[in-house]
Amino acid sequence: MSGSLLTVEGLTVEHPGGVRALDGVDLHLAAGAALVLLGESGSGKTTLARAVLGLTPRTGTVRGSIRLDGTELLGRTERDWTRIRGRRIGYVPQDPSATLDPLRRIGTQLAEVLRVHGLAGTRRAARAAALPLLAAAGLPDPERAAHAHPHELSGGLRQRAAIALAVAGGPELLIADEPTTALDTLVRARVLDLFTALRTERGLALLLVTHDLAAAARIGGTAAVLTHGRLTATGPAEELLVPDPARGPGALPQSPAGAPGNGEPVLLPVGSRRKVRAAARRDGNPGPTPHPAAEPLPPVPPRESSR
Numbered sequence: 001m002s003g004s005l006l007t008v009e010g011l012t013v014e015h016p017g018g019v020r021a022l023d024g025v026d027l028h029l030a031a032g033a034a035l036v037l038l039g040e041s042g043s044g045k046t047t048l049a050r051a052v053l054g055l056t057p058r059t060g061t062v063r064g065s066i067r068l069d070g071t072e073l074l075g076r077t078e079r080d081w082t083r084i085r086g087r088r089i090g091y092v093p094q095d096p097s098a099t100l101d102p103l104r105r106i107g108t109q110l111a112e113v114l115r116v117h118g119l120a121g122t123r124r125a126a127r128a129a130a131l132p133l134l135a136a137a138g139l140p141d142p143e144r145a146a147h148a149h150p151h152e153l154s155g156g157l158r159q160r161a162a163i164a165l166a167v168a169g170g171p172e173l174l175i176a177d178e179p180t181t182a183l184d185t186l187v188r189a190r191v192l193d194l195f196t197a198l199r200t201e202r203g204l205a206l207l208l209v210t211h212d213l214a215a216a217a218r219i220g221g222t223a224a225v226l227t228h229g230r231l232t233a234t235g236p237a238e239e240l241l242v243p244d245p246a247r248g249p250g251a252l253p254q255s256p257a258g259a260p261g262n263g264e265p266v267l268l269p270v271g272s273r274r275k276v277r278a279a280a281r282r283d284g285n286p287g288p289t290p291h292p293a294a295e296p297l298p299p300v301p302p303r304e305s306s307r
């Protein structure tokens, strides 16, 4: 597919014990675009994100193709991956402590990424370059954040620091795996908006893994649904996620299932939205199975403070 930055074709991943976590998955993500990967627990979302990062466990088997800008990623050596991860593909995990070293200052960690990828010649230049990165990630006081150890920041700011680390190498693709699950509602909205800002300002493509439909709606772009390792729906987020008419235009999707406006978002198979909504109006048919409830996210909130 022309214009595709990430192309996944026929991706099948088997874990030991014959667990087929992914089964013939095809996905495309254009440069600068957003793809939200939805699915219930165990549907294979993390397996897919990890496969794109070259992190499938050695005991697993991977078949198919994963191409970044036309270059095959499957079968790369660990040495190749050290140049791809961080530099071409950034990664934001659910828990920022998975990428932030608790014993080192955040500025030092950012400076190291910049130097490893040849983006700053000297330690001093790297430390100076870390500050605009922290500012771009929405840290209100970049100097303070650079001098802080991770535990000195609030959860939301720590996740922002992890995002700064993920984009420090100037990747074209950012993979975020449930990056807001551990955050409270307000902070969650701010961090999601940061991903959108990074896309528009830096042209980053975003692959967001989540089971949170409100988060998916806030990110927009294309949504893809995994069910037991297979892709069961894909299309524009606004087509797959049903907005609640009772809440007015621009409101986050709410489920018409059972009781309209009951606070539960709902995901519809591609092409069925009109049919299902008509049926729901006609006879109270609950329609498709709702995904786990997600709190509605607030509109553009102010920035969080340092602590």
Ligand SMILES: Nc1ncnc2c1ncn2[C@@H]1O[C@H](COP(=O)(O)OP(=O)(O)OP(=O)(O)O)[C@@H](O)[C@H]1O
Pocket (backbone or CB within 6 Å): 015, 016, 019, 020, 021, 039, 040, 041, 042, 043, 044, 045, 046, 047, 048, 057, 211
């Ligand atoms: N290392 C592993 N060894 C064996 N089975 C695994 C391994 N990792 C994942 N699985 C299995 O693969 C399937 C998909 O798991 P995966 O973690 O990708 O799902 P998920 O959609 O990300 O779930 P969650 O939302 O709970 O994180 C599950 O059945 C899981 O138990």
